[in-house]
Amino acid sequence: MFNLKEIQDFAPFCLSCLGRVVGKIGFGLDNRERGIEILNQLEIQEVAGLEDSLISDDSDCKICDGLISEIPNFVVLASASMSEYSISSFKIGTIVDKDLLSRESDFQLVFGENLGESIKSQLNRETGIGVWKNTAIEAKIESPDAVAIIDTSYDTIELEIKSLFIEGNYNKFDRTVPQTRWPCSRCKGMGCRRCDNTGQLYPDSVQSLIANSFSRESLCTEDLFHGMGREDIDAAMLGDGRPFVLELRMPKVRDLNLEGLGKEINEANKDRIKVSNLRFVDRPRVAELKNTVCDKSYRVDISVSDITSIESLKKGSQRLTGTVIEQRTPTRVSHRRADLVRPRLINSVDVVSFEDNMVELVIRAQHGTYIRELVSGDKGRTVPSLSSLIDANCKVEVLDVLNLHLEAKEEKND
Ligand SMILES: [Zn+2]
Ligand SMILES: [Zn+2]
Structure with missing residues (x-):
């Protein structure tokens, strides 16, 4: 059923890389077990020395270049990258060298089309399981709090943390504050003499007065203010206020006390602004808000x-x-x-x-x-x-x- 000559051309390979050629079939087995299963079917144990010439240690595999043996290392890297963030779910992604992927697919074609699993799936799955065992954070495919992308060629990790989105209404009583931060036109926010080294044309904005407390508590790297339209700087915003969504990028803390923060903001800015009706929302709410008039x-x-x-x-x-x-x-x-x-x-x-x-x-x-x-x-x-x-x-x-x-x-x- 398998052409041994063709298979030998790719040797030596690790058991995982062999098992992955039928990775899409045989549920419940891991790729190493599938590899052993293929060896049994090839009945190569009967030929002296054949198995040893085909199968290598994980680190000497010519298909994956030893990548499978690095999974424990990826687990450590990914766990460490997330350690500063209080997240409740994560997902692992991997970037794998193109030559490796094409070598893998050539090898898998020897065994038949569409039976093989990509090494990326195995890396993602097994690293994910390792991180979950390490950190007790739930692995989740749909909309996780964190996505760790491992570049396997360089052993580097890019961590994406899902932004927090907080919707509310604001009132503005102070007719001197703009809605959003307004970088100084001369220094573009770097800070200069004209802006008194603040980088801002106006010392405060509705955005800064609201976001500062949230930034401090969430330890985010950046905040964005999405308003449902805006009023002129010198116009007050009265009545029930204007809906907005505050976006906090890369927050380390996600569990914020919205009521307490709202109270704090309102007490500190009594005659200037007021926030109400604060609640967590999802990203699509921003576009919805922007498109509502x-x-x-x-x-x-x-x-x-x-x-x-x-x-x-x-x-x-x-x-x-x-x-x-x-x-x-x-x-x-x-x-x-x-x-x-x-x-x-x-x-x-x-x-x-x-x-x-x-x-x-x-x-x-x-x-x-x-x-x-x-x-x-x-x-x-x-x-x-x-x-x-x-x-x-x-x-x-x-x-x-x-x-x-x-x-x-x-x-x-x-
Ligand atoms: Zn391998
Ligand atoms: Zn300036």
Whole structure:
């Protein structure tokens, strides 16, 4: 059944490499036992010296170059690489030299097609079992906390630790902090005189005020802040807050006390920001969040340059209510957004107060509406606008996001 001459061309090889040629069949046996089984079938014991010429020690094998004998070493390396991380599951991956893989597949073809198991499977499996026995951490194929990739040519390990994702809502009361860290444009975050060696254009951000506590506790290497949209730096975020996901990369500690951290952040930043509703989520939630848009309500203080009456203001606001306006990309953002005319529905505009040419409005509008330009008209780029309707120059002085109407959410489309 097997061509002994062809097999001899590859000798000597270890029992594992021989057994792997039928690795996909004969469940419940390990490759060494399969190797012995093949030797029995070849009945080579009857020819003096034949077995010795075919079978080598694990370390002298011409197929795997002794890689199988290195498994105990890989177990030690992989266990050590994970030792600093509190993880509950792991997976082993291996990078194996291409020449070795092609030699292996040539050898396996002698015994028939599609019967053999790759050496990578055996290395992954047996190293995984060893690490599990060593560390008592569970080996898991689907979405493990850690993946250790062993480069078998160099005995190096690249460890990937699954990020932690924490979702919550934030409120922002401080009108001087940006949503995310903002690296200094001069030194790109390295630290220079202009940024007082902080590397940041703004000393704090919603991201840093929230993430610092999480970084400290999780001992992560980096944090990323994914917001469901963002407000301007000088706008407050009120109401139920804005959903966000905080991503912690390479965390050493995964078991975080979210309630305690939320409390700590809120107490330390009382008049600046607040977090609520903290919970662990999975990575796909980030894309979902990024693709969700909804109507928003704003509270704005506007100044009106020319003398106007409350009646005229109310009339103008009423005419905007329920109207689809046409908004050309404002010049202030045209460097990062395509120059387009976008139709946007203004759900409602309500006058709250009017005093000394200062007006307070509450506006609810479709996602992506530029509120400042809705008020000012942006030199005719937004039509109609409050300015054009009341025939006076109106300007937003203070803008706050009152709420995100997530009950009226839709898919992002531009
Ligand atoms: Zn071998
Ligand atoms: Zn700088």
